Amino acid sequence: MILVTGSAGFIGSNFVLDWCALHDEPVLSLDKLTYAGNLENLASLQANLRHSFVQGDIGDAELVARLLSEHRPRAVINFAAESHVDRSIHGPEDFIQTNIVGTFHLLEAVRAYWGELPDAEKSAFRFLHVSTDEVYGSLAKDEPAFTETHRYEPNSPYSASKAASDHLVRAYHHTYGLPVLTTNCSNNYGPYHFPEKLIPLLIVNALAGKALPVYGDGQQIRDWLYVKDHCSAIRCVLEKGRLGEVYNVGGWNEKANLDIVHIVCDLLDELRPRAAVQPAIFNFQSSSYRSLITFVTDRPGHDRRYAIDARKIERELGWKPAETFETGIRKTVQWYLDNQGWVSNVLSGNYRQWVEKQYGE
Ligand code: NAD
Ligand code: DAU
Numbered sequence: 470m471i472l473v474t475g476s477a478g479f480i481g482s483n484f485v486l487d488w489c490a491l492h493d494e495p496v497l498s499l500d501k502l503t504y505a506g507n508l509e510n511l512a513s514l515q516a517n518l519r520h521s522f523v524q525g526d527i528g529d530a531e532l533v534a535r536l537l538s539e540h541r542p543r544a545v546i547n548f549a550a551e552s553h554v555d556r557s558i559h560g561p562e563d564f565i566q567t568n569i570v571g572t573f574h575l576l577e578a579v580r581a582y583w584g585e586l587p588d589a590e591k592s593a594f595r596f597l598h599v600s601t602d603e604v605y606g607s608l609a610k611d612e613p614a615f616t617e618t619h620r621y622e623p624n625s626p627y628s629a630s631k632a633a634s635d636h637l638v639r640a641y642h643h644t645y646g647l648p649v650l651t652t653n654c655s656n657n658y659g660p661y662h663f664p665e666k667l668i669p670l671l672i673v674n675a676l677a678g679k680a681l682p683v684y685g686d687g688q689q690i691r692d693w694l695y696v697k698d699h700c701s702a703i704r705c706v707l708e709k710g711r712l713g714e715v716y717n718v719g720g721w722n723e724k725a726n727l728d729i730v731h732i733v734c735d736l737l738d739e740l741r742p743r744a745a746v747q748p749a750i751f752n753f754q755s756s757s758y759r760s761l762i763t764f765v766t767d768r769p770g771h772d773r774r775y776a777i778d779a780r781k782i783e784r785e786l787g788w789k790p791a792e793t794f795e796t797g798i799r800k801t802v803q804w805y806l807d808n809q810g811w812v813s814n815v816l817s818g819n820y821r822q823w824v825e826k827q828y829g830e
Contacts, residue, residue, distance in 0.1 A: 470495040470540055474527050474575065475548030477502055479662045480599070482510035484548065484700045485520065491704075495519040497540050499533070501526045501567075504819055505552065509811060510661045528571035533578035544595040544707060545579055547572065550634075553665055554603075554627045555827055558769055561626035568630035569637070572598075576641050583647060597650045597707050598638040602692070602719070603628035604653060607772035614692075614776035617653070617715045624770050635715075642713040650710040652703060654718040655777045659696030659797065660804040664815060665823060667726065668798075671733045672805045673812055675758040678747045681734070682828055685767030687727030690774040694720035695797030698790035705788040719777025720790045727762075732794075734758035736802045765828065 471488070475481040476498035485496055500506045502524050514520040525532045527549045549571065551557065551564040576596070583594050605615040606622030621636075623629040641647040662669040671681050702718040710716060724732075737743075737758050744756065782788045792800075805812060 470497055470542050471544045471546060472497045472499060472536065472540065472542040473546045473548065474499045475506075475550060475599075476500050476522070477506035477508055477510055478548060478552070479505070479659075479666075480657055480696055480699060481548035482507070482661050483659065483696045484546070484703060485511060486513065487697060487700045488704070489514055489517055489520055493519065495521075497536065497542060498522040499525055499527065499536065500549065503551070503563075504823075505663050507661070507663075507815065509814060526567075526571065527575040528566065530574040530578050533575055534581065537578060537582040541590075543590065543593055544597065545575075546597045546599065546703065546707065547575060548599045549575075550631065551627065554625050555665070555768060556823075557625055557627035557630070559826065561630070564626050564630040568627075569633045572634040573637055576637055576647070580641060580645055580647055592648075595648050595650060595707055596638070596641075597652070597703065597710075598635065599703065600635050600651055600653045601628065601631050602653050602655045602717070602775045602777050603772065604632040604635055605775075608774040608776055610774065612774075614719075614778035615653075615717060616778045617717050617781055624772055639713075648712045650706050650712070651715045652706055652718050653715060653777075654699050654702070655692035655694050655720065655775060657694055657696045657699050659801050660808070661811075662696070662801075664812070664820070665827075667729065668733065668801065669805065671730060672737065672802060673816070675734065675737050675761060676741065676746055676805075679761065680763040680828075681730055681758070681761045682763055682765045683727060683730060684765060685771060687730065687764065688725050689771060690723050690725050690776070691729075692719045692776045693722045693724060693729070693794055693797075694718065694790060695792040695800070698792055698797075701791070702782060702788050705786050706782070709786045711785070716782040716786070717777045717779055718782060718788075719779045720792075720794070721777075721779065722794045723774075723776050724794070730762055731759065732798060733802065734762070736799060740802060741806055
């Protein structure tokens with residue numbers, strides 16, 4: 470079996486759902502269920518005997534040690550993290566605790582477990598750490614995309630904490646021989662994406678007739694990858710990755726934020742025209758969701774451009790994304806339209822407090 474941490478979040482839940490659809494191998498899920506963790510994401514697995522869920526912290530070394538010795542996984546895939554840059558700017562402490570201290574405790578528990586395994590299991594064991602392109606810092610417009618040897622230059626408390634966790638993982642391989650793999654991926658989008666992040670925030674706000682906040686001039690560039698493609702890359706690295714290696718994962722799909730906003734508005738105009746959603750507010754048919762675009766104060770220290778050079782994973786492991794941005798974003802917008810119940814459950818509770826803190830009234 471495999472142990473997946475952070476499995477109730479956006480990417481972790483997509484990974485577990487896909488894994489259970491594709492494999493017979495059981496999954497043990499471990500998630501603290503912070504504001505970003507949502508068991509509803511895993512609801513379709515409720516009756517699946519090959520999936521079990523434990524609520525807990527990767528930093529709880531005793532709990533992790535017990536889970537490892539009771540379930541004897543052949544791999545640990547670590548998605549657990551505080552993941553939102555803006556939250557890390559308002560309050561970095563949780564990022565330090567989970568992304569650095571938590572990863573350290575997880576590594577210690579895994580090292581002790583791995584050290585006691587019989588030889589065959591020991592050499593088959595893998596610890597896969599899921600990281601981000603943000604550790605490499607920001608690129609100028611004409612600089613080449615990030616390769617795996619690009620120097621680390623994290624700019625936000627979030628990316629600095631992820632960089633620290635990457636270094637710990639690397640050190641555990643170098644010093645103790647722990648069989649680790651690291652992936653550094655670009656921006657994901659797709660189902661179950663928490664609506665504090667740009668793309669789901671746009672969809673949710675547009676449908677509610679609310680402002681679509683664009684930081685600064687909206688010309689910052691991100692490299693977008695459909696979440697299912699990230700999950701297939703992780704499965705590929707887990708199966709074929711060389712020990713101790715880092716693999717950059719991306720979709721060769723750089724877009725400026727304002728272009729993303731336009732694409733999402735245009736898709737919504739096509740799939741759920743505004744006149745049908747907000748007839749009381751707008752009774753003239755031609756009004757596009759684009760009229761909700763609002764430029765707001767920029768994110769402090771905002772990275773200008775990320776771009777991933779994904780040639781290594783393609784060359785060595787044969788991985789390529791299956792979706793283009795056009796197919797992936799259409800599926801994503803449709804998923805949000807089809808899953809309004811999931812959206813309204815997420816929007817209740819402390820989500821509202823976050824929106825007020827970040828965007829004001
Ligand atoms: P997310 O915030 O949606 O989910 C994180 C999950 O981790 C949540 O379910 C949360 O409850 C859980 N968690 C938080 N602290 C924990 C702890 N101490 N112990 C156990 N569980 C804990 O994040 P995501 O977008 O799914 O990202 C998953 C991973 O992928 C993160 O490590 C992130 O850095 C990385 N990543 C994300 C992206 C992206 O675009 N979202 C891109 C590249 C890499
Ligand atoms: O690059 C990978 C990273 O992508 C992951 O490591 C992070 O976990 C993930 O959150 C994401 O970080 P970003 O900061 O790039 O994602 P976010 O969706 O928050 O923002 C995307 C871009 O959109 C960024 O340039 C900021 C901008 N933005 C964001 C929000 C929430 C806006 O213009 N307005 C907004 O309201």
